[in-house]
Amino acid sequence: MEAVFFRSLVRELMEALPGARVEKVFLPVPNVATLTFYLPAGRVIPGCEAKKTVHLHVRYGTGRYFLFLSGQKTAQPERAPSAAMRLRKYLRGRRVRQVVADWPRRRLVLAFTGEGPALALDPRSFPVLIDAPAPEQPTLPEPAWPSLEAAVGDPDIWQAHPQLSPNLRRRLIALPATERSTVYSRLAAGAADGFFLEQKNGEPLALWPVDWPGTLPRTHTVKAFATALEAAAAFGLPLAFGEVSGRRDAPEVAAGVASRRRQARAMDRLAADETRMRAFIARKVDADAIAANLHTLNKTAKIPELSLPTPEGGRQTLRLDPALTILGNMQKLYHLAAKGERGLAAIATRRRDLQGAKKDLQGREHRLQHAAVSPSPSGSLKGVAAHVYRTSDGFLALRGKNAKANDQLLRLASPFDLWFHAADGPGAHVILRRDHPGREVPRQSLLEAAGLAALASCAAGSGAADVWMARVGDVRRVKGAAPGQVTVSRILETVRAAVDPTLESLREPT
Structure with missing residues (x-):
């Protein structure tokens, strides 16, 4: 996040956050912190319309810096770490009084009402509690701009x-x-x-x-x-x-990027070394010319250049090292030519090794890319009785095998995953997984997920069926009802899907 953009972001945060009450502080993973705010009545945040609770997500330490407000909360650990509990102790229930920013360094200070510390957000370090600025403290002066x-x-x-x-x-x-x-x-x-x-x-x-x-x-x-x-x-x-x-593979992806850079630098060095070795070998012709005429020369003379006859009857001028004798120059040129031959052999071996390592890395990255298109059914969804499918675009879809599995899928899926169910009739629940709320799903994958829901429904014998599509966060289990009974507060779309048995070929092997 560029500082010149952060400057504009801070201006909008100065309007969005004052009066908001801190509900909780989360530390979902190292280097990421989340503050949950309850907004004052009538406050509307762009991109979070109709939300009374918003989440401020911020990254600190290594990695690409971000700071943003969202209506969605990331997954949280079962037990809050002690650092999160300490921040909650001092911040929970307090309202934002003032936002002070050192925007060139992308630093932000949230001052709160009542007695207690302020919170400093710095991209370089963990959020820290500091002495609160005075209410009358003016905003920080604008920085100087050079010519x-x-x-x-x-x-x-x-x-x-x-x-x-x-x-x-x-x-x-x-x-x-x-x-x-x-x-x-x-x-x-x-x-x-x-x-x-x-x-x-x-x-x-x-x-x-x-x-x-x-x-x-x-x-x-x-x-x-x-x-x-x-x-x-x-x-x-x-x-x-x-x-x-x-995307639990993030560290491996980062390591892959670093490895590619190291390999590229190593290949560049090899190319430079190869050029140097070939230059050494090319001077062997000069050494041969000196050797052929050595009997006519003063072997102990130290001169900067030497004129010798060519086999074609002309003359050639050789540049010599004046610190060495003519004999010493000849011996040095032969030595360099031999070094060049050995060097080329070593370079060829090293290049083969690097190319092999590059292929191995590309293979690992290909597997990671295939897996990262959509999360695998591991973690919270592991063990649920569901068929697992991979759409033609690589998204993961899970279809419950029974009513209990339908209930488990809905309970354990992320609120931004997509839910499919045959319209106005019994059938299986299908969950299409996304790795973040803004992830766009191609139309073909939506049609395939809807078709999978239709295949396991009362419309299975039809040629086509209407299938509801909704966000999981908008689907609620009916309290006290049988497993799998739900209400839907908002349907994104009623998809007209083909009831195509060939969609079963998308099922992943178990």
Whole structure:
């Protein structure tokens, strides 16, 4: 999250959070903290409409920094760690009085009503309790901005002016000179053209208050948002929910990225070494020429260059090391040529090893990508009596084998997973899993999940059937009723699905 975007986000948080009451503090995984707030009457948060309770998710320490408000809470550990309990002790029940920000360093302080400490959120460290600022304390002064020439000319400008990150500096340099000054002036003034989420291959990469037309690689896409709060949520949701709610392979993915970088650097070094070894071998011709004419030369002479006849009857000039004799130069050239031959053999072996390691890494990444498309039925859903299917887009779908399994699926699924059931009749529950609330599901996978629900329903003998689709969070089990009996507060869509027995081929082997 870029500091120049964080500046706009802070302004909206200063309007959104004052008066909100702290309900709980969660620490779902290392490096992620969540504060749950109950909003004042009439308060509406962009992207969290109709929500009285919102969650502030923030990352600290290593990893891509995010801070955003969401109506969704990530999965939580069964027992809160002691650090979370300590924060709850001092913050629970208190209302936000003031939001103070050091936006160039992306630091935020939440001051609360009543006696007690404030909470400091810093991307570099765990949230800490600090002395509360005085109510009359003004906002922090705006930082100085260097000249545009200094900003684009000094690679280390971020050390004195942290709002000018290396990424921002590269984007400014990439702009045409006629546009660069205008964009820089607007950034310094705090103006925003809108709020833009930059993605690489569908994964969140950066947030900007500037659209960067014509400067992005082809693998990058941009989504525009009306508010910084909505843009921050779109950026943070995949990161927070992916890390907390299913992408347990995140450390291995990070290790894979580092390994690819090391391999690329090693291959570059090998290419440079190979060029050097071939240059050594090429000088063997010069050594042969000296050896052929050594009987006519003063072997002990130390000269910078030597003129010798060629087999074609011409002359060639050889550059020598003047610190060595002619004989010493010849011996050195033969020595380097032999070294080059040995070096090429070693380089070939090393290159084969690196290429083998690269193939192994690619194989592991392929398996991870296949598994990360949708969470596997492990953890809380393991052991439920359900058939497991993988849609043609790679999403995981689970269909209960009986009423008890239908009830278990609904109880254990995430609130942002999708629920399917035949309309107006008995049938099995189908849960289509997502790894975060913002995850878009291709239409084909929705049709396949609806078809699986239709196949295990009263409409199984029909050619097509209507199937309800809803968020799991909008489906409620009926208290005291038989297992599998539910009420649905909001149906997203009634899907007209084909009752196609070939969909059973999507079932994963057990």
